Amino acid sequence: MILPQIFHDWFDRQGWQPHPHQLALLAAKGDSLLIAPTGGGKTLAGFLPSLVELAPVEGPDGYLENREERRGLHTLYVSPLKALTADIARNLGRPVAELGLDIRIEDRTGDTGSAQRRRQRVDPPHVLLTTPESLALMLSYPEAPAIFGGLRRVVLDELHALAESKRGDQLMLGLARLRALSPGVRVTGLSATVEDPQALAGFMAGAAPVEIVEPDPGPDPDIAMLPTAAPAPWAGGGGHYAIPEVLAAVREARTTIIFINTRAQAELFFQALWAANDENLPIGLHHGSLAREQRARVEAAMAAGELRAVVATGSLDLGIDWGAVDLVIQVGAPKNVKRLVQRIGRANHRYNAPSKARIVPANRFEQIECVAALQAVTARDLDGDPRGPGPLDVLCQHILLTACAAPFDADALFAEVVTAGPYRGLSRADFDACLDFAATGGYALRAYDRWQRLMLRDGLWRLRDPRAARLLRMNVGTIVEAEMLKVRMRGRGGAPLGEVEEAFAASLTPGDSFLIGGRVVRMDSLRDMVIQVTPDASQQPKIAVFSGVKLAMSTQLAHRVQAMIGDPVQHTALPKDTRDWLGLQARVSRLPEPGLLLSETFPHAGLWHFAIYGFAGRNALQTLGLLLTREMEEEGLGPLGFLSTDYALLVWSLDPVRDPAPLIDAARLRAGLGDWLGENAVMKRTFRNVAVVAGLIQRNMPGARKSGRQATFSSDILYDTLRKYDPDHLMLRVTADEAGRGLVDFGRIEEMLARSPRREHRVLERVSPLAAPLLLEVGRVPIRGEGRERLAQIEADALMREAGLVA
Template sequence: MTRQEHPIAQVSQAALPEPFVKWFAERGWSPRAHQLELLGRAQAGKSVLLIAPTGAGKTLAGFLPTLTDLAVRSKRKPGEAHRGIHTLYISPLKALAVDIERNLGRPIAEMGLPISVETRTGDTPQHKRQRQKLVPPDVLLTTPEQLALLIAANDAQRFFKDLRYVIFDELHSLVTSKRGHLLALGLARLRKLRPELQTIGLSATVAEPEQLQKWLVPQNRDAALADLITVSGGAKPHITILDSEQRVPWAGHSARYAVEDVYRAIKEHRTTLLFVNTRSQAELLFQELWRVNEDALPIALHHGSLDVGQRRRVERAMAGNELRAIVATSTLDLGIDWGDVDLVVHVGAPKGASRLAQRIGRSNHRMDEPSRAILVPANRFEVLECRAALEANAVGAQDTPPLAVGALDVLAQHILGCACGAPFDADSLFNEVRSAEPYATLDRSTFDRVVDFVATGGYALKTYERYARIRQNKDGLWRVSNPRVAQQYRLNVGTIVEMPELNVRYVRQGRGGVSRGGAVLGKVEEYFAEALRPGDNFLFAGKILRFEGIRENECYVSNGSAAQIIVPSYAGGKFPLSTYLADGVRSLLSDPSRWNALPDQVSDWLRTQQEKSVLPGRGDLLVETFPRGDRHYMVCYPFEGRLAHQTLGMLLTRRLERAGARPLGFVATDYSLGVWALDDLGVRFKSRKPSLSELFDEDMLGDDLDAWLNESWMLKRMFRNCAVIAGLIEKKFPGQEKNGRQITVSADLIYDVLRAHEPDHILLQATRADAAAGLLDVRRLGDMLSRIRGRIVHKPLERISPLAVPVMLEIGKESVKGEANDTLLAEAATLIEEAMGPEEGSA
């Protein structure tokens, strides 16, 4: 393994064939040092990780070993069998594969190289797929899901027999999800078919490159990591925080106050890319920008829920430099070429230093020019977070999340896929699976339980032997018992489980259930549409829409009016702020000497807090208590993100309830948590009933957590994902969504039955593992509780403190959480009682 830039001696070992030398020379270019270095190492038989910023010629570097190898390969003689795939390129996005096909086409054509390059994605027509199997291209550009399908085919051996390189683009983003787990298992399989294959990983800067170097090679105790080549970051980006004359709000996520400033910035630049965190923020910002767009600048909107045709039009306009600004969510995060962007505006909290760096990296494709970026915090705490992110960026700090242990539902899917491809031997498959990085620590008994799950459902009650999907034959090999099993597998492959969604379709007003309607604007989540009432107005696709009703899998809308917009509730839960930034914010709070870097109104806010209450030390947890109205409040400031805070809120109210403090509710933000009760919490903490150290004791993560988890709707949702990925329930396809609801078994019902009868079932185990890392952020909560042990600062107050205002403003904004379903029913029933008198109970 090598960390430094390498001496020329090494570089010169790369053999660049003549046509390449000529091609570079004709264009007045010369190959960059890292491109040659990667080539040299690949030619020496090594696997390599290339970490480079956007614009460093990463793609060409990744493909140079392939192109040079194929350029000198002998021609296939007539009558000789077709060769298999030489290079497999895997990217997280279909669009990226298409983009690369275009970019590779040019050098290949200009040098006249005998190399065929093709894509294979979900959009590839059936006849082309079949032809690719018969006459494989030299280079195949594809996605992780397609790879899973290719290795589950019975001709995988032949298809991959000549495979030499596997290139992983945007590796940093591929590896952090279940998709990455499936991909790692796919790579292990490819290696089994072709032990000599070499990997090339292309990645943005990450916190721990060793993890990716390890990911790229088989997991043997003494195997060398993949070589590392790092291209340092070019010019430092020029980032500022918007210093608005306007008042920065206490709470909220809209950043409406800054729209005039943002519009001015757009006018002053050629092309501006505006990033926001959620779809609803994108819709709102877009709407607000057009409200002030006096010059009618071409400003467009782009997010993943829009109709695909609409998205492609925006992308083309962007690539053709026809737009002055584009408002986008993370759909544009990855490395697609976006024309001539000279400014990135990030609205809302950046949530992570690496995330911010990657987004800003979009703005400039010439790495020697600094990128320009403006951060627009939506509220006062976000000002602190932006400041912390800016400082992290200045020192090049990285906070990409660590890789997670391989998920068991993904493993189940993979095992079934292996059986679909060819009969497998359990011992040998176990070793193969352990050679994949996420599964390196998998133990044999868990593996066997997953195999058992794939075969018969893995139930203690052994009644399904005769219905087994895979069976062990006399030769000891496991085979699919029935061709239908393979068919089911192919329909359900992949790890991306979509929330049920409805098409948004135009109809004439008031004709909700009747007319067939017009154009489809995109998709919204079912749960969102279900909470709307006919006549409600909401923002979507840059338009104000009036909800008309739901019919089958369509959400009917008509043109709405600006007078009564309701904005979709903020789904801020997607990305909690990183631990690194959280620490940055705490450190900034605790050090008044650094406040002069903040806008005056924010530093004034902190100084007032210092006067009226206290500011927590960097490692401390501040807990304030105060009365307000007829209730008693407690606000604490862990800065661990909304998900962890929500979990904490649930657990604290349970404990307070047990202690008799009569808690009534709680509300969480990314930065703080507020709990309110009928009893005086300040008095209780002082008289140790309970004490704060008891209340925040780590043991809450034991029984209390289990008890709550079991009831939680969030866990049910996660279970559904695991059950779909593991192949217990089938994916829903368009059209079949609403049919026969009474015939299908919903995941909730399965969950309830399984929990009651087999709480240790492998799928429940997988679900709990997801909960710990995902929606509930239990792991992070645990780290926080252990960090603050003995460091809780209690500040009893007469009234609300300045720091507490943001979370207090959230009270009442949010709808009630899922546990209270029966309360809602009771309320609805009471409405009838009030309206019609108690007699109406009987019909």
């Protein structure tokens, strides 16, 4: 396909030239994947073929005439963000109007009103902008073949981000459906820079291969550490020491995005920034726990060019094209080289201009990580783990939603599912197990023959009770959030501020103050699952902990860091204060080095702590944590919990670990794998996600928890029951598979032990320099054992004494 004259004219009027990659996508014969940093007209590139196909053509008499009249859906655009669909609708509206095209563009997300949704099912627009969840929902309606039957093109935006989660698996199953409903539909993927373009192409491919379009990446980014007057603190700190330099950099740039890894840190940094913002530079805050209204306001101000900077978490990793961003500041270690490169790309909205980025390590350990990451960026050495096969819980949901649309034939559905990239290797046995689960629950005890969800009749599987479709559709999607409570200003219709995790809310009592949306508020009451607050800056606030947003450092980066710490020659690349810090660690304890496994025992906050520096990645160290605490439980040390980071494992207990050698014996650890791994909190958390996605338990509906509290019970109970009475059940297998991906197999621990033949243990009087950052990490895993029993008794006794009672 070539670019028609009216498009050339339009480009001329803008003073633009079509980019080579835009023309390349236009010329593509089949499915294609464009891999390019943000900017450079990537979205327009994705839509250009659709606009050309929908544009009028020059007839034999020289006049423009419409191609055969276009009715119905031509192009489906899928993005991971609802906000992005609205943004695209606006951005696309301009060229469409200027080109005089008669094209209807609408979005369709969870926020779309029911009247418009109904209309879209009967009379779809030419271009529909949506999310993977809304697509899955639309495909579950009986009208799906009519809506999508004439579909010509699909644009998948931010495909690299979708491919990182189960949302991508669900989308690919939906895509397989679309390809079946409309043979010949052409699919274009748009992605940021990734380490393995071939793998991403395989992920989105149907029967035919995908053409990869990779334009010249442009000039190398201008990226460096942000020099600061004050040294980075020993630990934690969230980068506040660099506030003056960050403000100065914001002042010099036009628009800056300041990325921070966690929501809590973003809140704190935002507050500290404003405390020093004497010039009142307009600076906003954006993260996923803020109320939608709040986020929309910041996005609008940013789009209008009214903000000089936004403090953001991963919530701004994607989308919203703000042409003016010319500086990215990353506060805290980037954890992952690929993500750093993608974030740097956010300051690249002028084609072929170098992106500018500055990095602010939050503490001295992170300085090492930042230097290692910069070296990796310069070497264009991207990290990333290969994607696993499509998870079966997503397939279970897909089967149920397919039945909502129409009765289906199992053989035909299986044939369709294996055309989806992630499910190419799916066995028929696994498919049948998922079908059995969807139909009967898949239990060894065939209890539900009368109440099957799906029945086989006349060779087709169908819903036993068509009314079940409503419940199934309410459960659509693969994102399972932690239980969140809304936070609102007190009074009728008080302004929504955002959400906090239920576990954090449970730790609040009326009168406590905490930080949200950049302000300190006091908790007044908790009613109907809403926390009512009033502004109150008089107290030191508690910090809300949002456990769901922790980034994991890539193993590649962890190994770079280990090599740097262990090799004094490389210390010269580090700032002086970091060299001093490592020097102090060498004096009070010692430095870990390749071939040596260092561990430390020290008291802190009334409990004993045991740290082990394995540099094996968060997942392997988490597995080690689960196994090690089991051994400690057996030794009667009363372990209470642990946390793992990419470089170390920290366990806290009532009694100290004095000699770790027998505890970290590979054979002994392996012996504990079976039961203990099955009983721990990580597995239960994984099970909950799997069970919700597969439709074993219903997602909590808004308001459903409001009154029927006795009726709801923890998914942990289901997990324990299944383990005891039906250990071979599909959901347990899927949980183990998923945890296996998260927890990583035992091989990595054995590899770590084999890699470190020398062991050294230090007993210290207090926290060591290297251990200090661990104490500030989130993501603690509680251990339910004798230690917790003792602690419960201590706590209850203290309350009894306080009450003047004797237990």
